[in-house]
Amino acid sequence: MTKFKFALGALIGVSMSVSAQARDQIEVVGSSTVFPFSTTVAEQFGRSSGFKTPVVESTGSGGGMKLFCAGIGLEHPDITNASRRIKEKEFKNCQTNGIDMTEIVIGFDGIVVANSKNAADLKLTLEHIYLATAKKVPDPNKPCQANWCEPIDNPYVKWSDIDASLPNVKIEILGPPPTSGTRDAFQELAMSGGSKAYPHMNALKKSDKSLWKKLTRTVREDGAWIDAGENDNLMVSKLAANPDAVGVFGYSFLDQNADKIKGSVVNGVEPTFENIAGGDYKISRSLYFYVKHAHVGTVPGIAEFISAFTSERAYGEEGYLVDKGLIPLPKKLRDQYRQDAKTLKKLAM
Amino acid sequence: MTDRGPQKNDPIRAARQAQRLKKRYRKERRFRAFGMSAVLLATGILAFLMTSIVYTSIPAFTHHNLTLDVTIIAEEVDILRDDQGLVTNVDANWLGFVRTALRDSFPEVTSRRDKRDLYKLLSIGAPDAVRDAVQADPNLIGQTIQVRLPLSDDIDLVMKGLIDRNLPETDRLVSDRELAWLDKFIAEQRVSENFAIQLFANGDSREPEMAGLKGALMGSLLTMLVTLLISFPLGVLAAVYLQEMAPKNRLTQIIEVNINNLAAVPSIVFGLLGLAVFISFFQLPRSAPLVGGMVLALMTLPTIIIATRASLASVPPSIRQAAMGVGASRLQVIMHHVLPLAMPGILTGTIIGLAQAAGETAPLLMIGMMAFIVDTPTDVTSKATVLPAQIYMWANNPERAFVARTSAGIVVLLSFLLLVNGLAIYFRKRFEKRW
Numbered sequence: 001m002t003k004f005k006f007a008l009g010a011l012i013g014v015s016m017s018v019s020a021q022a023r024d025q026i027e028v029v030g031s032s033t034v035f036p037f038s039t040t041v042a043e044q045f046g047r048s049s050g051f052k053t054p055v056v057e058s059t060g061s062g063g064g065m066k067l068f069c070a071g072i073g074l075e076h077p078d079i080t081n082a083s084r085r086i087k088e089k090e091f092k093n094c095q096t097n098g099i100d101m102t103e104i105v106i107g108f109d110g111i112v113v114a115n116s117k118n119a120a121d122l123k124l125t126l127e128h129i130y131l132a133t134a135k136k137v138p139d140p141n142k143p144c145q146a147n148w149c150e151p152i153d154n155p156y157v158k159w160s161d162i163d164a165s166l167p168n169v170k171i172e173i174l175g176p177p178p179t180s181g182t183r184d185a186f187q188e189l190a191m192s193g194g195s196k197a198y199p200h201m202n203a204l205k206k207s208d209k210s211l212w213k214k215l216t217r218t219v220r221e222d223g224a225w226i227d228a229g230e231n232d233n234l235m236v237s238k239l240a241a242n243p244d245a246v247g248v249f250g251y252s253f254l255d256q257n258a259d260k261i262k263g264s265v266v267n268g269v270e271p272t273f274e275n276i277a278g279g280d281y282k283i284s285r286s287l288y289f290y291v292k293h294a295h296v297g298t299v300p301g302i303a304e305f306i307s308a309f310t311s312e313r314a315y316g317e318e319g320y321l322v323d324k325g326l327i328p329l330p331k332k333l334r335d336q337y338r339q340d341a342k343t344l345k346k347l348a349m
Numbered sequence: 350m351t352d353r354g355p356q357k358n359d360p361i362r363a364a365r366q367a368q369r370l371k372k373r374y375r376k377e378r379r380f381r382a383f384g385m386s387a388v389l390l391a392t393g394i395l396a397f398l399m400t401s402i403v404y405t406s407i408p409a410f411t412h413h414n415l416t417l418d419v420t421i422i423a424e425e426v427d428i429l430r431d432d433q434g435l436v437t438n439v440d441a442n443w444l445g446f447v448r449t450a451l452r453d454s455f456p457e458v459t460s461r462r463d464k465r466d467l468y469k470l471l472s473i474g475a476p477d478a479v480r481d482a483v484q485a486d487p488n489l490i491g492q493t494i495q496v497r498l499p500l501s502d503d504i505d506l507v508m509k510g511l512i513d514r515n516l517p518e519t520d521r522l523v524s525d526r527e528l529a530w531l532d533k534f535i536a537e538q539r540v541s542e543n544f545a546i547q548l549f550a551n552g553d554s555r556e557p558e559m560a561g562l563k564g565a566l567m568g569s570l571l572t573m574l575v576t577l578l579i580s581f582p583l584g585v586l587a588a589v590y591l592q593e594m595a596p597k598n599r600l601t602q603i604i605e606v607n608i609n610n611l612a613a614v615p616s617i618v619f620g621l622l623g624l625a626v627f628i629s630f631f632q633l634p635r636s637a638p639l640v641g642g643m644v645l646a647l648m649t650l651p652t653i654i655i656a657t658r659a660s661l662a663s664v665p666p667s668i669r670q671a672a673m674g675v676g677a678s679r680l681q682v683i684m685h686h687v688l689p690l691a692m693p694g695i696l697t698g699t700i701i702g703l704a705q706a707a708g709e710t711a712p713l714l715m716i717g718m719m720a721f722i723v724d725t726p727t728d729v730t731s732k733a734t735v736l737p738a739q740i741y742m743w744a745n746n747p748e749r750a751f752v753a754r755t756s757a758g759i760v761v762l763l764s765f766l767l768l769v770n771g772l773a774i775y776f777r778k779r780f781e782k783r784w
Contacts, residue, residue: 025732027635029717036746039721040555046723047473053723055636055732058742075632117520231745233752252747259513259520318465324555325747 023074026054026305030064030081033109033181033250034287037321038081041309044320049308051301054079061181069094072294078302082288083109083181091349100293103347104306104337106315108327110251110276110284111186112263119243120167122159122264126282129266130194131162132171133225135218138198149200154220174228174235175219175248185285186248187217190266193282236261251276251284252325276327284327293344310338406756412545412558413508414497415471415534419450419479423491426483436487443476447498455530463526470530472499474547474559497541502557502750504531508540511749522749548757552723553739557750560743562761564725568638568718568733569707569765575642575729576649576706581699583646584653588695591654592661593683612651619648620712628716635717639729644712649702656698660691693777700773704766710737736762 028038035058046053059067061082068080069090086094086103094101113129115122131137137156138149159166176183195201195216205212219225228235232249239247240260247261251271254263263271267282275281289309296302308314315321317328328334339345421441429438451467452458458467475498482496483489499505503522506512508531518525534540551561595601623644627633633640664687672682688695713719719738726733734742740758743751 032745035721036555042721043555043723055720055722057636057717057720075628075634232747233744250747256522256747256749258522259516323469 024300025052026079026299026301027077028054028056028079028081028289029059029067029077030057030079030289031061031083031181031287032058033061033083034081034106034289036252036324037106037287037326038289038309040321040324041305041314044314045301045305045308049301049304051304054301054305056081060179065090065094068290068292069097069099071097072099072292074299076292078292078295078299079306080290082290083285084184085286085288086290086347086349088349091347098294101290101347102293102306102340102344104289104291104310104341105286105329105333106289106309106326106337107287107321107329108276108284109185109287110271110281110327111182111189111248112251112254112271112283113190113246113248113266114239114254114261114263114271115246116239116241116243117260117262120169121262122167122246123165123268124264124266125197126190126194126267127197128159128162128166128194129190130192130197130216131156132159133173133175133191133219134195134216135220136215138200144198144200149198151215154222154224157224169244171224172242172245173225173248174238174245175225177227177229182248182250186283187219189283189285191219192216250325251327255325273327277330287326290347291341291344293346296344306341307338310334310341402756402759405753406760407753408506408509408511409548409750409753409757410545411509411542412547413500413505413540413542415500416495416497416539416541417447417450417454418493419446419496420493421446421479421483421490426490428487428490436484439480439483439487439490441480441483443479446479447471447475454534466524466527467530469501470504470527472501472558473556474499497543499547499558500540502748505558506749507531508542511753548754552725553721553734553742554723555721555746557746557748557754560751560754562736562739562758564722565734565736565739565758566761566765567725568641568722569735571638571726571729571733572641572645572718572735573703573707575639576645577699577703579643579646580649580653580702584650584699584702585657585695587650588654588657588661589683589688592658593687594679608651608654612655615711616648616709617711617715619644620715622647623712624715634730634732636720636722636732636734637730638718638726638733640716641713641718641733641735642729644716645706645709648709648712649699649706652702652705653695653699656701657691657695660694660698661687663694664690692780696773696777696780700770704770707735707766707769708737708762710735710741713738736765 026042028042030038035056039056042054042056045051057064057077061084064077064080064082065086067077070076113122113124131154135154136151137154138144139152140155142150156162156171158168158170160168175186192213201212201216204215228238228247232253235247235249236253236257237260239245240257246264251273254261254271255273265271269275269280269282271281271283276284289306291302291306311319312334313319315326315328315334317331319326319328322328329337425445426439426441428436429440431437448464448468451471452464455467458464478498479496482494500508503512504527507514507523507528512522514521514528523531531540545558547559547561549561549566550563551559552564554560591601591605623640627640627643628635668686668690669682672686677685710719713735718734719742720732720734721742722732722734724732736758740755740762743755743758
């Protein structure tokens with residue numbers, strides 16, 4: 001085998017000259033949540049601008065950051081998408097490689113808790129979601145001390161065990177797997193958010209943040225939560241077939257399948273386009289992309305691409321991204337980010 | 350039953366014998382039944398899978414179009430001519446022409462919001478259809494022409510019955526008003542169902558009705574070409590050397606064990622290797638069929654080596670001895686006699702290896718071939734994706750119409766594999782006859 005590796009090496013050597021050529025195509029990497037929007041803009045941009053259609057890769061937010069921050073030069077991507085903000089560690093890594101960037105927020109993505117059209121309506125609060133999904137919950141039978149409740153293994157089997165107003169149905173939640181950004185956001189916004197109903201948890205957050213994170217963000221493993229895989233279409237058909245099951249996924253899938261499934265009310269707010277855009281619906285997050293300054297001007301079309309992305313025609317209230325399920329930012333923020341894109345405002349953390 | 354003869358007429362023995370015989374027959378029948386039910390179950394599952402895939406894919410092979418009278422205003426068209434005065438390119442606001450035609454069909458629609466909804470009846474590919482028509486015949490400029498324009502994916506689903514018109518409006522992707530517009534067009538017999546040429550003529554798109562497999566097919570072909578060019582010669586050379594020439598010692602034994610192990614390594618590992626070696630170290634371009642082909646070649650090598658060695662070993666030693674006997678050198682024995690005889694087996698191994706590689710996505714994920722690429726790749730260094738990756742990406746899209754597109758992609762991939770396999774079997778048979 002070694003001999004052939006040798007031969008292969010020679011072959012690669014020959015083909016190496018190929019890589020030195022200039023690139024005339026924008027390279028985008030990053031989040032699979034932003035992927036449908038980024039690709040739509042890329043396609044429109046390729047149709048109308050005269051530049052080559054950018055190549056968009058779906059690598060996940062973390063994977064995208066890693067590639068993006070690896071360095072400056074045509075072998076590295078120009079833009080990375082993220083369904084969360086860049087982490088401080090990633091930013092530092094970028095800085096050490098001399099990368100300056102601009103941060104653009106493109107809109108919101110709502111995470112919905114949905115079930116079959118044929119099932120009873122679920123009127124949930126974040127507290128209900130927390131109690132239904134966390135591995136350890138405060139013991140309901142022991143009165144809480146001012147600053148401590150004994151966490152016990154999640155005892156809730158039926159929704160009605162959590163609250164009498166909820167249906168008398170077994171808890172069965174289909175959710176995204178740990179590799180998914182949707183799951184990260186759900187854990188942060190819905191589960192940790194729901195734990196805020198307990199004062200002692202808020203106190204714990206201040207005193208021991210890592211324990212607080214562990215308690216509020218660990219999903220139960222007793223079978224009530226089922227990792228349903230990355231394919232949300234599959235989840236929709238599973239929900240339609242099983243009226244007792246509840247699913248957790250992005251808003252655009254609810255929007256496309258309104259004849260089969262319905263979104264649950266959370267904290268009294270329905271997951272509708274208007275409610276997510278207005279910020280009333282609590283489980284929603286911002287979607288980002290980051291542009292590498294050093295590549296603007298080197299790879300043709302980057303400035304034009306980000307200006308197309310931040311145009312009203314794309315991410316505005318009636319833009320084509322809205323048809324794809326993006327929930328737009330308020331007008332003021334849109335104007336601000338359009339300006340940032342134009343002036344390439346440097347991100348500082 | 351060894352002791353027949355004298356006891357032949359002993360009735361008790363005979364009865365026992367008959368019973369044993371019956372039992373043996375019963376056992377055989379049972380075994381047969383088990384075997385047959387195993388085969389039936391396997392084919393049944395396969396048939397179920399195939400029917401369900403083919404059935405879901407059917408809607409993707411046709412698309413509904415709307416025939417509209419579009420006026421091409423001569424003053425608004427730029428015509429580019431070459432030296433001979435022949436038209437090389439036409440440019441105009443085709444979208445504007447289409448929208449005007451739509452508005453003219455419904456003069457009562459005036460508000461901005463309503464017009465926006467009206468425009469949504471047609472696909473974003475509609476202006477391209479007008480452009481293509483004018484490009485093909487520049488004499489149409491200045492006339493009102495009938496053009497077949499693709500409808501948007503949701504309207505198409507309504508026409509195919511995949512969106513139920515009887516549902517309440519809030520549960521439907523298509524509003525009552527859009528249905529009313531559509532019904533008027535249907536009554537005027539302007540809506541027709543045609544073969545979805547886009548599925549094969551276009552690259553990827555975020556609009557289901559415009560999304561096609563051309564780019565992915567081309568990418569798969571280029572990738573497979575690189576894989577074949579690297580893995581076939583290397584694999585066969587390695588196998589011939591190991592089987593026919595290499596001394597049998599500890600080192601070759603270790604190599605042999607390693608090759609066998611390599612065949613069982615999960616494919617994602619080869620992707621990681623490709624990322625680390627080809628892209629990070631040798632700086633080859635990401636998302637390129639060149640790198641994809643090299644990674645898949647590494648994956649295919651052990652399969653080819655093992656198959657080649659097996660078929661070399663099955664060539665009878667008498668052939669070698671006879672050739673040696675008439676004075677052939679070792680190389681002549683191999684090149685003139687052993688290798689040609691083993692070729693059918695070698696080809697089978699290569700085909701199996703390549704078919705496996707053609708359906709692989711995991712290693713390509715690491716080297717950037719799971720990407721949204723609209724342009725069709727032209728050479729091994731341009732950005733490309735492959736068929737299975739394209740299918741995976743379509744499966745993840747939220748738009749309804751991609752469900753059928755995904756199945757259609759699978760059908761095309763399977764036909765592609767069948768075609769390649771069929772071709773290979775044909776060549777193998779021809780090869781065999783010559784000998």
